[in-house]
Amino acid sequence: MMEKMIFGRYLPLQSAVHQLDPRAKLLFIFGFVIVVFLANNALSYAVLAAFTFVLIYLSKINIRFLFAGLKPVIWLIAFTFLLHIFLTKEGDLLVEVGFLKVYEGGVRQGAFISLRFLLLIFVTSLLTLTTSPISITDGLESLLNPFKKLKLPVHELALMMSISLRFIPTLMDETDKIMKAQMARGADFSSGPIKDRIKAVVPLLIPLFVSAFKRAEELAVAMEARGYRGGEGRTKYRLLHWKWKDTVALSLLFVLAAVLWRLRS
Amino acid sequence: MDIQLQEVEYRYAAGTPFERLAIQHVSFAIPEGAFLAVIGHTGSGKSTIIQHLNALLQPTKGKVIIGDRVISAGKKEKNLKAVRKKVGIVFQFPEHQLFEETVEKDISYGPMNFGVPEEEAKRRAQKLIRQVGLSEEVLQKSPFDLSGGQMRRVAIAGVLAMEPDVLVLDEPTAGLDPRGRKEIMDMFYDLHQKRGLSTVLVTHSMEDAALYADEMVIMHKGKVYKQGKPRELFSQPDELAGLGLSVPDVVRFQHRFEALSGIQLTKTCLTIDELAEELSHAKKRGGLS
């Protein structure tokens, strides 16, 4: 049931995108989130979309698969689209149905915002699909290192993050198992009035919480038993290497920003 | 109620890069009243198969016939509750599915989902708690205050309370102490005999398969490797060893004994009693002195 979820999953392949330094990818995403907002007309959005699809192509991730992974958020996108269509009152009046008036500006705005949403999801999914959770964490820890001086517990944050990422698939499996066990006892998670459906979730959530707490405790004991004492003086098994390709990747983002800046109206 | 699997294939996460072929060309039948053991190495597809028996999984090819329902690939299935009521599954480590405030409520959860009135559900809980070897005081306790073994028994009672026609057990005794294992298996066997319950037992214990099953399916790499009576299948220990499986200790003893002494017993013995009897016959025939 949960097996179609792609969010947070890593797909080990050999591609230019996979081989980039995680720091480069993280900075890239960070930059991309800002650069996306530069686009404001059809041409600049087209460039942005083309850029994203080239990235996907380079990553060798099947695009059909990315679309399949959109399913959980498709409603959110549709909702934003509709909201814009009905609430923006700019440009020519296109259609009028009862009290609902659709303006040309609304359609344009709706389409742009949905596209922006879509591209952001694609690019962030690319990060998790092409980077192992461990690398993401190492990259984040390394990027945040300067903040240690400000007493930010960087190592602990990174550790928390890597543990969470590590346990996402486990929790998914567990959810699947418990759902099936309760369905075998007649639970119905997918039909009936909303009130019943909310009630049906209790038999799923309680066992999940119980097992998550148990796991957390076991993990803490196991770490202490092996002498874990925090990040002080701890060395790394995997070292990150910044290569020229990483610089190139980041420069591409600047090129994109410059192009969008020229094209925006 | 009969269950039949016909050329069943199942792929997890079909259509994604994580797609994984778990079982293929699986065909066998579970006639009413049968006791079928399914054995095989970890990952051979046993748990995947049993999830087809109450339509928790829908085959990606082939079909599963459960009583008068046909579950086939590609069809949208509705109203599976009737099927789930008839086929009760005790999953691996079923204690993880407990959630209610009290044991009584947890046992009643299944039956009440299938429309059994609360009074009747409670009556079943009272009857079953003793059947699984716990005392009635446990009913008012929180399931989370019990020991692991006790929780397992409560979870089993929760499935039995649905009063299914077919009982499917996925390694029901894994992780229990030897005495608990025997108690629980004896209870299942008792139910099977007294109520004519069809039983499917997935197990790593060759002893249990030999002792209780009248039919056995050996799974290997997602396919049915062989099907037959335990006595036939266990008479080929070398073949089973090739699949990473063993035979019951009794059978191993007999084979070593036959190899060392050159005496052939008349049949493969599955229990210590059978073996003792065979050996004493052999002695009478003058083979042993």
Ligand SMILES: Nc1ncnc2c1ncn2[C@@H]1O[C@H](COP(=O)(O)OP(=O)(O)O)[C@@H](O)[C@H]1O
């Ligand atoms: N939820 C799942 N998602 C993906 N693959 C799975 C899932 N469950 C089982 N598998 C795979 O299917 C195969 C059969 O597994 P399973 O039926 O659990 O075997 P068994 O119960 O005999 O150990 C294994 O290769 C396993 O990795």
Ligand SMILES: [Mg+2]
């Ligand atoms: Mg299994």
